[in-house]
Amino acid sequence: MQSGRKVAVSLDELKELIEKRLAKLKYNEQEIQVIKQVILYSQLVDGTQGLLKLLVDGVGSITQPNPSQYAPHVIYDGGVALRVDGGSSLGMVVLDFATNKAIERATELGLAMVGVFHSCSSTGALGYYVEKIASKGLVGIVSSGSTPTVAAFGSAERNFGTNPLAYAIPGPQEPLVVYDASTSAMSFWGVKSYEMENKPLPDDVALDSQGKTTRDASLAQVLKTFGGAKGSGISFLLEFLNGALVGSASARGDTSNWGSFLLAFQPDIFHLGKEQVEQNTMELVDRIRACRPCEGYSQVFLPGERSRAKRKAILDQNWISLSAQVIESLRILVND
Numbered sequence: 001m002q003s004g005r006k007v008a009v010s011l012d013e014l015k016e017l018i019e020k021r022l023a024k025l026k027y028n029e030q031e032i033q034v035i036k037q038v039i040l041y042s043q044l045v046d047g048t049q050g051l052l053k054l055l056v057d058g059v060g061s062i063t064q065p066n067p068s069q070y071a072p073h074v075i076y077d078g079g080v081a082l083r084v085d086g087g088s089s090l091g092m093v094v095l096d097f098a099t100n101k102a103i104e105r106a107t108e109l110g111l112a113m114v115g116v117f118h119s120c121s122s123t124g125a126l127g128y129y130v131e132k133i134a135s136k137g138l139v140g141i142v143s144s145g146s147t148p149t150v151a152a153f154g155s156a157e158r159n160f161g162t163n164p165l166a167y168a169i170p171g172p173q174e175p176l177v178v179y180d181a182s183t184s185a186m187s188f189w190g191v192k193s194y195e196m197e198n199k200p201l202p203d204d205v206a207l208d209s210q211g212k213t214t215r216d217a218s219l220a221q222v223l224k225t226f227g228g229a230k231g232s233g234i235s236f237l238l239e240f241l242n243g244a245l246v247g248s249a250s251a252r253g254d255t256s257n258w259g260s261f262l263l264a265f266q267p268d269i270f271h272l273g274k275e276q277v278e279q280n281t282m283e284l285v286d287r288i289r290a291c292r293p294c295e296g297y298s299q300v301f302l303p304g305e306r307s308r309a310k311r312k313a314i315l316d317q318n319w320i321s322l323s324a325q326v327i328e329s330l331r332i333l334v335n336d
Contacts, residue, residue: 004197005324014320015040017327020334021054025065031093035062035124038092042125044311044320045180048190049125051322055329056192062090066120066256072097080111083246086119088256094119095144095260099129103136106264115246116260122146122189123260126166127180127304133264134168134175141167144260145242150184150223153232156211158222161258162188163238170267172278176285179303183235184223191217197323 018039022032043050053062068089076083082101086094098114105112123129123144133140146161164187166180182190185205194201195217206220207213214220225231241261242248248259267277291300314320 006321007324007327008319009322009327010319011040011314012318014043014322017330017334018051018054021330024334025063027065027090031090034096035090035092038096038124038128041128041131041311043322044314045127045307046125048187048193049122051326051330052189052192052196053122053124055326055333056189056196062092062121065090068120072119074101080105080109080113082112082114084114084116086116086258088118088120091119091121091123091144091258091260095123095129095142095262098260098262099132099142102140102262102264103133103138106133106138106266107136110269111265112263114262114264116262117246117248117257119258119260120256121258123258125180126164127168127178127307129262130166130168130180131175131178133262134170134178137170137266138264139167139169139267141165141263142260143238143242145239145248145258146188147255147258149188150225150235151207152236153225153229156207156222160184160225160235160239161242162223163235163242165234165238169281171281176281177302177304178308180307181226183225183231183238185226185231186223188223191220191223195220197325 015036018036019032022035027035039050039053055063057063066088068087070087072084072086072089072094074082075085082105084094084098084101094116098116102112102114126142126144129142130140143163143165145163148158148160150160150162151157152159162182162184164180164182168175169177186201191201191206200215201217201220203215204213205224207222207224208219209221225235242259246259246261249257268274285302288300288302293300
């Protein structure tokens with residue numbers, strides 16, 4: 001099969017395929033609805049955090065459900081600080097629960113920090129959760145950990161998870177800015193996407209088993225951080241927030257104890273006044289958008305703006321262009 005071939009798929013069919021695949025994997029109806037929304041969001045804005053999670057096995061994969069010991073619940077309530085035990089439930093389900101708790105508490109008290117531990121798999125695209133927070137008029141910042149796949153700067157060994165970081169800033173009618181990125185040079189699922197489609201990796205993304213840079217996704221054993229030593233420093237901070245601070249053990253390879261960190265707060269937390277904060281924010285947005293683009297660019301975008309525009313266009317047309325290999329693999333699994 002030609003790896004680069006694309007096909008058009010209606011969103012209605014895509015939703016149905018996702019639901020059927022999750023049902024065959026023995027998820028319950030509540031879990032299916034949460035996972036479906038996260039997978040759809042991820043596929044529409046990025047692709048590497050979406051359908052591949054229904055196809056590819058691996059550590060923390062949702063294709064290998066880990067029977068939850070119990071439902072996610074709050075085990076510590078310190079007012080603005082909450083700690084959530086995920087009960088070894090699916091990461092997407094746990095983080096959605098924690099996001100709802102962060103929204104409730106930040107709406108009530110102005111600020112909420114939620115630490116999550118004891119979830120067992122990928123949380124999907126973090127943009128989904130911060131956008132959910134911002135849609136309630138709150139600023140949202142979320143990071144999530146995983147088992148080690150990324151080397152610290154100068155190392156050839158796995159030290160960090162991919163440690164994605166996302167934030168969203170609310171606007172008058174809808175979230176104004178939504179940013180979501182892995183602190184690894186490429187996400188784990190991005191590498192899996194390249195491997196599945198038999199494409200060479202970009203330079204300086206991954207190391208092989210000998211600690212040498214490789215562009216062969218099938219040989220990639222260790223990922224690098226983005227931005228060299230600077231990116232490694234940020235990844236270290238997120239490893240602390242997602243691990244040591246919240247009590248998760250994913251960095252030690254415990255696949256049933258992944259962690260996340262959430263921060264949600266009202267934009268008027270410093271009592272400038274809601275209107276003044278909105279005005280200040282719009283001035284920042286307008287200043288960035290008014291910048292003269294450099295060579296090779298037609299305009300300057302806000303963080304995450306192109307991904308959001310892509311998602312809106314797909315929703316408006318009600319179909320999406322997908323890798324033929326990916327969608328055909330999903331259809332086979334559903335109909336088998």
